[in-house]
Amino acid sequence: MTATEQHPRHRLDDLLQNPVRFSIVAALDRAGTLGFREVRDAVEITDSALSKQVTLLESAGYLSVGKSFAGKMPRTSLTLTRHGRAVWHAHLATLREIAGDTTP
Amino acid sequence: METTPTITAMEARRLLDRADRVSRSAHNATRWPYITFILALGVATSMGTFAMALTTDSAFGLAYFGTLFVMFALLIFFMVSIQGRSAFSRSRRWTGYIASWFVTYAAAISVVIWAHGSVLLAGIASGLILAVAFVCAAREARS
Numbered sequence: 001m002t003a004t005e006q007h008p009r010h011r012l013d014d015l016l017q018n019p020v021r022f023s024i025v026a027a028l029d030r031a032g033t034l035g036f037r038e039v040r041d042a043v044e045i046t047d048s049a050l051s052k053q054v055t056l057l058e059s060a061g062y063l064s065v066g067k068s069f070a071g072k073m074p075r076t077s078l079t080l081t082r083h084g085r086a087v088w089h090a091h092l093a094t095l096r097e098i099a100g101d102t103t104p
Numbered sequence: 105m106e107t108t109p110t111i112t113a114m115e116a117r118r119l120l121d122r123a124d125r126v127s128r129s130a131h132n133a134t135r136w137p138y139i140t141f142i143l144a145l146g147v148a149t150s151m152g153t154f155a156m157a158l159t160t161d162s163a164f165g166l167a168y169f170g171t172l173f174v175m176f177a178l179l180i181f182f183m184v185s186i187q188g189r190s191a192f193s194r195s196r197r198w199t200g201y202i203a204s205w206f207v208t209y210a211a212a213i214s215v216v217i218w219a220h221g222s223v224l225l226a227g228i229a230s231g232l233i234l235a236v237a238f239v240c241a242a243r244e245a246r247s
Contacts, residue, residue, distance in 0.1 A: 009111050026123040027130035030247050034130060035191035042130035068194065077191035092123060099116035 008097045015060055016091045020045060020053050025062065025088050028080040033066075036076035054078060062087060131247070137185035138192060139241045141178060142201055146237020148174040149205075150230045153212035157219070157226035201240040208233040 016022050020043065027042040028034055034042070040050050057063040062084030066077040080088070111119075152171025159167050192198050212229035219225045 012111070022119065022123070023126050026126040029123070029127045030131040031127075031134060031192065032197055032247070033192050033195035034134060035189060038130065038134050038189050038191065042126055042133070066191075066194065070190070075191070077194060079195065092120065095111075095116040095120050098111055099113050099120060 008094050011090070011094045013087050013091045015056065015062065016088065018053070020049065021057055024050070024053055024057065024078075025080065025084065028063070028078060029085075029088060033077055033079040036078065039078055057084070060084075134189040134192065135244060137182060137189075138198065139245050140185075141182040142205065142237055142244070143241040144178050145175070145205060146234050146241070148178065149209050149212070150233040150237070153209070153216055153233065154226050154230035156216045157212070157230070158221065158223065197244075201244070204236050204240060205233065208236045 016025060023043040024039055027039050031038075036047075036050070036054075039054075040047060043050065054063060054065065058065050061081060064079045064081050066079065068075045068077070148171060152167060152174070155167035156164060156171065186193060208229070212226075212233055215222065215225045215229040
């Protein structure tokens with residue numbers, strides 16, 4: 001095993017190193033399920049930027065996207081999947097390791 | 105070839121702080137109507153079913169219609185307050201909370217119908233509604 005392989009930063013998830021995707025998953029961590037607008041407000045980005053990142057996270061299996069209608073208005077909900085939660089917690093654990101904090 | 109960017113301990117701590125801040129603010133901004141609703145519903149239906157189980161005639165009618173009125177008022181408050189943040193109401197977690205409350209409420213209504221006047225059974229059934237509502241609210245508040 002080389003010194004490069006031993007460094008914890010190599011265990012960080014590639015998708016979650018993007019600050020917007022990091023914030024989207026962070027917003028969903030406690031809440032579990034949020035509406036599109038709720039995530040947009042929490043992360044403070046535009047609809048199109050959020051939509052683009054959500055598509056990436058959904059295709060990676062981190063999020064599931066639900067569609068429904070309230071009258072004629074479409075409603076989109078975002079839910080952190082079990083896989084997404086596991087990856088997120090592993091990512092946070094690695095960050096804690098890098099930060100020198102061993103508490104969970 | 106080295107592709108993973110270097111991340112310092114300070115940057116890692118900053119990211120952890122950001123994750124915690126975003127997570128808390130998203131949760132706090134959207135969950136208070138749900139926590140308030142399940143808590144108030146639990147208290148109202150617990151007291152209502154306890155009163156219904158132990159009263160007769162006009163006192164029973166007052167307890168019955170009083171409980172119904174409070175339930176409808178809570179429902180209206182809930183529908184209005186979750187406008188624009190209703191995604192959680194379709195989640196499995198919320199469905200689980202409401203299903204848990206409904207099971208205990210059905211049990212308490214069964215006591216009202218089939219064991220009317222039993223202080224012990226009414227106390228247990230109504231206490232169960234309260235306990236389940238408190239547990240659901242506490243779980244959501246701490247999640």
